[in-house]
Ligand SMILES: [Fe+2]
């Protein structure tokens with residue numbers, strides 16, 4: 001399997017670009033990277049934001065690493081963005097992703113993505129409001145795909161999330177979004193499927209199953225987040241923990257579907273209060289466990 005890492009584990013800890021690049025290459029022994037908006041906020045003033053983001057991009061390139069994409073992290077996920085209850089708030093979601101596209105282009109990274117958006121509690125219960133808000137959001141993504149192309153990007157990603165108040169959450173939702181965008185975007189908009197989201201049993205029941213996701217969405221899935229989980233909450237545990245996503249299961253899935261390029265980005269979150277040395281040791285052990293199951297990695 002093709003392993004990579006989302007830099008979320010490093011947030012607030014390893015901020016120096018050369019140190020972080022060295023940590024990924026030498027301590028983790030990985031080549032493929034997904035950069036998180038939690039390192040440089042797309043809303044920061046352009047000049048300072050891009051100077052900092054470019055410093056990371058250069059350090060990673062110098063270390064021989066490939067940043068395949070940038071992606072929304074915890075800070076970005078806090079907001080409702082494209083499915084917010086007013087047009088003004090939706091437009092701020094549009095501007096957020098537009099600014100993230102600018103940052104990604106400045107880094108010379110070819111793709112970016114984030115979850116699509118969150119409804120308010122009231123809108124989530126109202127099917128007519130859902131459709132009305134969704135239609136605006138869908139058209140905003142079509143516009144942003146055109147903008148991303150002009151900025152030099154070649155792909156946008158949407159990450160499904162395990163909440164019924166958001167969209168897309170189920171595999172059927174994700175397939176609907178892909179069908180609605182199909183042929184209407186100037187660059188491809190594809191799915192990034194997070195294993196811990198897809199396997200969330202309280203919402204999906206028997207459909208919390210990766211084969212079900214592949215049945216409905218396989219042609220659209222361009223990358224994955226991997227994390228350890230018990231299927232009962234969105235855990236983002238590392239692979240040193242027991243759970244339902246074993247390294248062997250990941251490798252078997254990779255082989256079963258003859259995947260080639262759909263990177264498995266480890267997206268591991270630690271408590272902010274965890275000690276830096278413990279986080280690093282656990283990340284090293286986690287990647288080692290993944291590699292042990294993967295003859296090619
Ligand atoms: Fe994720």
Ligand SMILES: [Fe+2]
Pocket residue numbers: 194196197234236
């Ligand atoms: Fe998650």
